[in-house]
Amino acid sequence: MPDSTTSRVSLTLGSSIESVDRVEQTAQEFAERAGFDEDTVPNIAMAVREAAVNAVIHGNAYSPGKQITATFETNSDSLVVRLTDQGAGLDLNKIPDPLAPENILRGSGRGIFLIKAFMDEVHFRQLHPGTEITLIKHRVPAQPPA
Amino acid sequence: MSMKVATRQVDGITILDLSGRITLGEGSVTLRDAVHDVLGKGSKKILLNLGEINYIDSSGIGELVSGFTSVRNAGGELKLLNLTKKVHDLLQITKLYTVFDIWDNEASAISAFK
Numbered sequence: 001m002p003d004s005t006t007s008r009v010s011l012t013l014g015s016s017i018e019s020v021d022r023v024e025q026t027a028q029e030f031a032e033r034a035g036f037d038e039d040t041v042p043n044i045a046m047a048v049r050e051a052a053v054n055a056v057i058h059g060n061a062y063s064p065g066k067q068i069t070a071t072f073e074t075n076s077d078s079l080v081v082r083l084t085d086q087g088a089g090l091d092l093n094k095i096p097d098p099l100a101p102e103n104i105l106r107g108s109g110r111g112i113f114l115i116k117a118f119m120d121e122v123h124f125r126q127l128h129p130g131t132e133i134t135l136i137k138h139r140v141p142a143q144p145p146a
Numbered sequence: 147m148s149m150k151v152a153t154r155q156v157d158g159i160t161i162l163d164l165s166g167r168i169t170l171g172e173g174s175v176t177l178r179d180a181v182h183d184v185l186g187k188g189s190k191k192i193l194l195n196l197g198e199i200n201y202i203d204s205s206g207i208g209e210l211v212s213g214f215t216s217v218r219n220a221g222g223e224l225k226l227l228n229l230t231k232k233v234h235d236l237l238q239i240t241k242l243y244t245v246f247d248i249w250d251n252e253a254s255a256i257s258a259f260k
Contacts, residue, residue, distance in 0.1 A: 017171045042201075042232070050204055053170055099241050107212035110204040110240055117239055 007033075010071045015060040015085075023070045024049035027081060034074045034139065043118040044079065044137050050111040051083045051133050059085025059131055078120075078139055084132045092124060149173035149199075151180045159256050160189040161227075165198035168206030177206070181213040181224070190222025191259045195252070197228030207236060214246060223247070227255050 011026065013019035027048035031041040052068065060066035066086040073080045096103050098110045116122050121136035149166040162180055167173050184192055194213070202210075210226070217224040225247040229237070237243040249255035 020170065046203060049169075053203070053205070057170075104241060104245060105211055105215055107208040107215075108205070110207055113240070114204055114236075 006073070006075045008071065008073045010069065012067050012069045015056045015062050015064065015066050015068060017056070019068060020049060020052040020056055023052040023068075023083070026070065026072055030072045030074055030079060030081075031137070034079050036079070036137065036139075040137070044135075047115045047118040047135055048081050048083070050115050051081070051135060054090075054111055054133070055083050055085035055087075055131070058090070059087030061087065076139070079137045081135045082132060083135075084127060084130055086130045088129060089126050090124060090131045149176045151176060153180070153184070156252075157256055159191045159193055159259055160184045161193045161195055161252070163195045163198070167201040168199060168209060169201065169203045170205035174205045174209040177209045177213065181216060185217065185220050185222070190217060190220055192217055192222065192224045193227050193249075193252075193255055193259075194224065195227045196230065196233055199230060199233060202233055202236060207240060207242065210246070211242065223259055225249060225255055225258065227252055 009026065009030070011023065013022060024045050028041060028045040031044040036044060052070065055068040056062060060068065069084045071082045095112055096106075096109055098104070098106065098113045103109060115133075115135065119135045120138045121134070123134040125132040125134070149164060149168055149172065152163040154161050154163070162184070164177065168177055181192065194210070214224045227249050229248060229250070234243070237246065237248075247258065249258065
């Protein structure tokens with residue numbers, strides 16, 4: 001039974017792969033509790049994982065002195081995940097299109113593409129320093145009885 | 147669960163049976179090392195069996211691509227076998243499905259190597 005009440009959890013974590021795994025696991029738990037179906041839950045978890053990877057690697061550059069924060073919130077309309085890092089910031093104009101023929105065989109650069117593919121809304125905000133990314137997945141309204 | 151690799155030889159083809167997760171960190175590194183190890187031993191025909199890969203992230207996808215290009219640059223071939231629905235869908239989304247030579251039958255995949 002999906003939980004439609006508002007709930008919120010915030011994590012502050014170090015810049016490590018272990019933090020990425022914990023953020024992903026929390027996203028999966030929130031998505032399951034929110035009642036998303038078995039195909040959608042892993043996609044949400046992957047999108048959040050990719051955002052956490054970006055925060056740890058590209059944002060904080062694994063710096064032990066920098067942290068990431070991850071905030072998970074479910075309400076009656078959607079699941080909202082916010083991730084922030086303390087890095088130098090992100091220039092969206094410099095992110096290459098991973099589907100372009102000249103980039104298709106690159107060994108990296110697909111994270112933000114996958115985030116956008118799996119979430120309904122993705123927003124970036126520059127924090128000076130740092131970047132905040134907000135990922136939103138809307139709940140599918142319940143179908144009226146036939 | 148991290149990724150595990152089992153290696154076997156069939157008709158001159160090196161088959162890597164992968165299981166677990168190919169993600170940033172251990173999984174990606176394990177895959178990279180396994181492919182480079184095979185190349186280092188002189189085998190240039192590699193079949194990656196992904197039938198037991200239950201999760202892959204963008205780093206894992208990138209590692210598949212890097213393995214593909216490493217083998218190709220060495221004059222060899224790397225093919226994929228037994229994609230799970232999740233991996234299949236990710237390769238479709240990223241337009242890599244047509245880049246890789248993908249098979250769902252091991253004997254046919256082996257026959258397809260030149």
